[in-house]
Amino acid sequence: MLLIPCPWCGPRDEAEFHYGGQAHVPYPQDPASLSDKEWARYLFFRDNPKGPFAERWSHAAGCRRWFNAVRDTSTNEILTVYRPGEDRPSSEDLSLTATSQQRPATSQPLPATSQPRPGSPARPAFEDEARPGPTGVQGAEPPGGAEGAAPLEDGTGRGGGGDHPFRHPTRGRIDRTAPLKFTFDGTEYQGYRGDTLASALLANGVIQTGTSIKLGRPRGIFSAGVEEPNAVIQIEEPFPEPMLPATTVELYDGLVASSLPGQGRLATEPDPARYDAVHAHCDLLVVGAGPAGLAAAAAAARSGARVILADDQPEPGGSLLGTGELLDWVAETGRELAAAPEVRVLHRTTVFGHYDDNHLLAVERRTNHLGAQAPAHVSRERVWRIRARHVVLATGAHERSLAFADNDRPGVMLAASARSYVNRHGVLPGRHAVVFTTNDSAYAAALDLAAAGVEVAAIVDTRPEPGPWADRARDAGIEVLTGHAVTGTEGGERLTAVSVAPYGEATARREFAVDLLLVSGGWNPVAHLFSQAGGKLRYDDTLGSFVPDTCRQAVEVAGGANGVLDLAGALAEGAAAGARAIEAVGYTCEVPRLPDVAAVPQAPPMQVFLVPGAAGAPRFVDLQRDVTVDDLARATGAGLRSVEHTKRYTTAGTANDQGKTSGLLSSGIVAELLGVDISALGTTTFRPPYTPVSFAALAGRHRGALLDPIRVTALHEWHVEHGALFENVGQWKRPWYYPRDGEDMEAAVLRECRAAREGVAFMDASTLGKIDVQGPDAGVFLDRLYTNMMSTLKVGMIRYGVMCRADGMVFDDGTVIRLAPDRFLVTTTTGNAATVLDWMEEWLQTEWPELRVHCTSVTEQWATVALVGPRSREVLAGLAPTLAVDNDSFPFMAWRDTTVAGIDARICRISFSGELAYEINVSPWEALALWEALYEAGRPYGITPYGTETMHVLRAEKGYPIVGQDTDGTVTPQDLGMSWVVSKKKPDFVGKRSFARADTVRPDRKHLVGLLPEDPGTFLPEGTHLVADSELPAPPVPMLGHVTSSYRSAALGRTFALALIKGGRDRIGERLYAPVGDRLVPVTVASPVLYDPEGARRDG
């Protein structure tokens, strides 16, 4: 969502604005002097450049002012805004103000962002004393008891492993006092609070969680986080949910889940849970509460700046939870942040999209972890729409795998994930392990696993000289095979053996009988959000991965996400990024206390993607899509040279894990297959969402009755009470018809029509748009917008008018009332009220600022009741004793101010039915009193409320078109047979020049005509086509037009229709055919005015 700076209101969300196309395309001085070609160029041709483009915008939901903006069409950045009438800034000016210079992802102190900020952090927040909530951001705290976020164990847990065969007796941050029952694939198990479904399964010795989608191969838990490609499960209870990684599902009591053959099942019942959304604003958003993110937030916490720290785990710590390091500092920093007044920490919150102008979307999982105990009134998930002035991305890194033979068996696991299971969950993912690595990080995993009791048979390192970490491993009694690689694996439901050979050889030299193979092929910075934000990546040779480079937004990347994998470096970089961010927005930073971390000597990693292995054994790249190295080779063999193309050819990276573990591996392998450098090949594009987000969360409260606003009139409750059925007209609910007991629609509408034609009937017409137009130039203004003359209208009188777009096509119609010499009241169709007002404002503000006219919407200032029928005069006369109602005193198309039933009213003598009729306008506050008085006074005459359907029949019998039903944006007033409404006297008005275009004077234009089916009982569905012949010729069948309105008429005693037909007025009397179902219905073309063509009924 762009943040567009309104020249008056300042930066607002793009959704508040309305786009108006290219700026500086002035309305021609004298359209009549232009050739058709020149006029068509003005109407239809606009520039479409790449780069800066001057365009019109209106702050439609704000101050309603039009302004100009220069937007870079390639980046969507708004480079500048200026008011109408001001010259377009020169390109030199723009290059000075442009913000598009690329910022480095980590940098020297940044310049302040473009938004000025008062920067008065000392100003007291004025919350009530009753319940001082956090003011840093808006949003309700989940009510007490909903969080379940009491501190978990600190890794020194007591007590045995219970019945869990793979549970370590003391390790882990699980709460052993809170056992939880769950069921997986029909078997009941037990876990602890603090477990994920994956860790609880592992503790129970379950590693296989399903079979692969294409090949049906057994697959097991591969990771410990959102990157999981294999362990994607279906939750069955408490509420069915498909395709969740078991590694991200917090365990709760009563969870029932099952494994999936690749694909999940949607629930058949509506989701009973509540989902909502909240908007938040902050000076600094930190994404990720690992070491770098915590340091960044800590640096900003006490400055007074508004900070949000969002993290996807239930507790802060990030990678430290898995390594078990610095947990005291994590806890202390977590407490400090929780206590800081302008800081909000969002746990269980995944930032999944990073959009324009630092607009980020996050989803908070608020009660998922409570299972069936979740309180119904607390939203289950909440979407946070965060607008941040600065963002620090501390999203860490994902470990990647290697493409070796049979690398997909359950028991093959990323090394750091296995370490995390041991340290965080107290779970041993296996008993006997081999570690296969290309870098140092897997050594720490091997040492932690060994210390927890896993027998580590060997560390297989592709590097010939691994450095100091190898010595440490050997000191711990672990064999290190340098310059070696895994050539294959054995096993079915679980890994049983791993074979090893010197790196580069395909034939196994040694075999290890193990049930666990830890793999580390290096680390990929999680650059997804950075990339979504428009950031560019560069290849880091040392790291062997793509890292953030530059970004035009106010974003910094710190720690693992920036390729800084050592702890001390990540902490320092995070603190510096946090400090820079808040200083850039005017706050002073306190240097946070960072823990001392002993520097550990490192050896450089080796870049390996492909590992030779046993012939014929698959080497998987994308486990979730079953894509192998051979598949990628087929893609490059077919001539594909881009990873975007190999992705689409093989589907690698398209599963719901979006290739988090496989993306870079694919790039590396494709580069190797093509013999090019991976840095030249790049990665596929990162697109939101970072992780899958449920549609329910995205929909939030916009469902059911709150899906879209429902607009009602002041009389709505009366209509409901009197049994009206409603029709949607725009967002309005309008009474459609009022069926009596036993009546169907046809019967009710015939009855209502008869009342209006023979007695008296009344309708709620309040939804018509009303615009007060006043000023000395109001008449001139309306003359320019309407096709007919309005300035000659006398005060006290009313005129019908039609508005066209510049292309000459009918856009709206309605009546114009002259209230005073300089004041008019314009009515519009119900659905077009806002559009017409915008249209007026656009012309006034951008083209005719010299006109002294102001327009004000008064649609809801008035309630309108149409009183229709030959007896309407008597009903009105009874209620308006001071009003002279006779035809001479109060003629057609006049209006009067009076009181009706004691209520101040303005009465207009206009008719949309051809009958004697009055439109009575009163304050909506008194509309019900008026309506009830009319109902009472009309009772002796059988007064009948009628709805829109009857209104449509009555108007169609008279041939009155409805804009938007009988017109579709391709119809001129002349096409409607309304040449009389097009002024010949006015030198110009909007649309006039178009009436002289060759296209609008074609004889075969479609005209609005009446249609009478030869069988008076046959009903033509609206939209029915019309053809010339009684037998369908071979296709293509020439179509002459279509039915736009179709009704049964009480007055005519038959069905009839209106239709747009080529050359229709010249066909009156002709027989045409309408294909209805498999029949060709014969119809006769007629004048559109089928009832009272003389207009005799108008005056009663």
Next chain:
Amino acid sequence: MLAFRVPVFRGIRATPKEPAAMADTAARRSPLAHTADRFAAVTRSSRGALRLAELPFLAQVTVRLDPKSPAAEAAGLALGVPLPLVPNTVNRGGELAVLWLGPDEWLVVGPAATTGLAERLRTAIGDEHVTIADEHAAVVDEHTAVVDEHTAVVDVSAQRTTLLVAGPRSRDLLAHGCPIDLHPRAFGIGRCAQTTLARAHVVLVARDDLRPGFWVLVRSSFAGYLADWLLDAATEHVGQPALQVS
């Protein structure tokens, strides 16, 4: 011929005509009359965290004029408070609040009983343009700011109704559907804004009070929708669903 006048409704007529009995104020019905009970229930069950109420029948008048014209000063004098010139701010004086809605547009809001507000303004500033239009016709220039005596005063009292959203949780409540920053640093006393709340256009006004609270002015036809939305959004603060949305 009848003497035509600009019709005005009872609330603002300088010399109110004697209304017939049945159209007495007792017969008036505000757009959210049917919601009062549900609002009161939220106020009660949130134990003061939220206060929701309709403030019906407030006098509202739109004023359009050039802020550099003498009419602007005249309007200020008539109202007893100058028109605010800073975008999205409110000036208050006596019982009136004058809201900036645009560079040449203000909304004057007064208590429900205020009478003759539009006429007072019109007398003070309006109708001048009719007499001076000819003098100025020659000096109109489309690209320079011209002192233009053209003014417009329109009674819009029934166009919108006003909701009170107050209490320590009011900001949180509005944040569920309002994209602008409502933090006191950004939207404190004296601020107003036209923006969106849920899917309705609204005018938000920060209450002139140290405690958090807002006026939400909403088009009358949208008021029922917005009330339903607010009651639903209040669910977490009152502990139970206030509206079942299927």
